Amino acid sequence: MQQNDKGEYSFSTCWNIKRHQVGEAMIQEIHELGFRRVELNYNVTKEMLTSIEPMIERGEIGVSSVHNTFPHVPDPDYGTDSVLLGFQDETKRQRAIQLLVGSAEYAHRYGAESVVVHPGEVPIPESVSKELAQLYHDEGKVSPKYRSKWDEFVERREALSTGYVQQIIRSLDEVCNQAAAKGLHVRFGIETRSRPQQIPTLAEAKTIIKALQGAPVGIWYDTGHAIMMDRLGLYDSVGEMQGLMDDIVGVHIHETLGLSDHWCPYVHSQDMHFYDAYLPMIRRAKVKVYELKSACTPDEIHESHELLMKKMDPAGEGR
Template sequence: MEDKGAFSFSTCWNIKRHTSGSGMLQEIRDLGFRRVELNYNVTEEMLATIEPMIERGEIGISSVHNTFPHVRDPDYGTDSVLLGFEEEEKRQRAIQLLVRSAEYAQRYGGEAVVVHPGEVPFPNDISRELGQIYNGEGRDSEVYRSKWAELMERRAAYSAGYVQTITESLDEVCNQAASKGLNVRFGIETRSRPQQIPTLAEARTIIRALKGAPVGIWYDTGHAIMMDRLGLYDSVGEMEGLMDDIVGVHIHETIGLSDHWCPYVHSKDMDFYDAYLPMIERAQVKVYELKAACRPEEINASHQLLAAKLAGRGQAGC
């Protein structure tokens, strides 16, 4: 496989196939990637064989994904209130775990930490219900509009409070990181469920409130496409005012509401994903975050298409 240059690749792709960290990273190296993002399922046991590879210079670390290493407690998993906990003890635990992730990123030479900030909790799994209605009856159906109104009503009532708490938590994280001499950025990720924070408007609010802090947006392209399709925000138009704040991107395409596919290759649409090239171009850290179903030859073909399109944009701007 050709060398993928500065592009990084998430262990999301193959972590379930491996118990050995070194074997997992070697498989990614065989794809032509010299940098990886260590995702939130990487365990301390895996790090025992990953760290020697980093020390020998066999692999570079672009970023780590909070909470890192893996935390088995679902309260601090990827789909939880996290930095928005009202209970002070839980919120402080979430803060310490994020600082720990940043410490690992710095130790490994990483540039950033991917952060799931939190969500507006619902008593029911409303994102699953919306997905089922979207796939079955469509976004224009009355049943979808009714369920969407339910989501937005609760979001409108509670999101501002959670955004404020998340902002305060990130401020504490940044202060602690600075006191420890950590030089990494925190990217708040666009999420895959409509009750989750942030929307692009919420991201703008948080980033502006923390002006001067190492906090920006982690623009997950596939998740943004999903939220656009569901109706939460305009994934391209609402990026105005945020382009200078992109810390990193997760590169993957969404087919319907199914994400983590190879751009261009799986959708067979050679134009749609072009709208997200400016975000990829502006990102400090560029990470492919693909599902296990993506085959090496598909990953390579997707990267060739993406790299050629990005190169064409650069030439057009000369």
């Protein structure tokens, strides 16, 4: 056991994947932080896996989760910011389904518990969400300019979202049936997203999970993304989660500065209380993954984890 052993907590390769071309070196760097398990994110390539898979087989590292689409697919139609499981085009939708089943096959092979899923989005141009973010920074959330633009956006989103949510339900049902037929014992976590046009809101997550009751589908609660959507006004990231606590598959642990995400909780914000509201979600999640940006240093990661563990201790966690 290493001095800085992080126990059950896992760590996403998004932190250092841009610094490495060889998978083994990337995983070793994470292991040296004290993490026994990793989340293999959607930028991990098949070439990287040639040196990662022997590490998994030798028991040098465990895999908590893989992030669809996995391994990396360069086609933006099936990237992290696309319609994906909500495609109306049947050929594209079936391709998205097969890619997700493929991700589940990798997860099962590696002994991972879950697949992180970006379900899709309402196809509103990215320029709209960028304009909203700029108004949020420049004018503030309560300003007339922001409120007017936001109300216009919400009306447009609500007019379009239902059809895409129903397609996502249909697609996930097919994915789960195929995964069951293949004997894949993994859960699918639909992730809270970082842009307001993306699906799901917490209400949409509840609709999807309820429609697929009995299937291995729940919510992947990305705390930083949820904070951002709360700040913009899309949903109540704490209050609306109360009805989803039994459906948490996993969490991404990171904090935000304004609308900038993937920072170390408590350390970068220097707010020792704000993130406490998200500790109940972390406690309930079976899979707990730090998803931090490359700017976070090892010392900051260690400090953040130590602070988090002190916060979790009263509930019997982090020992």
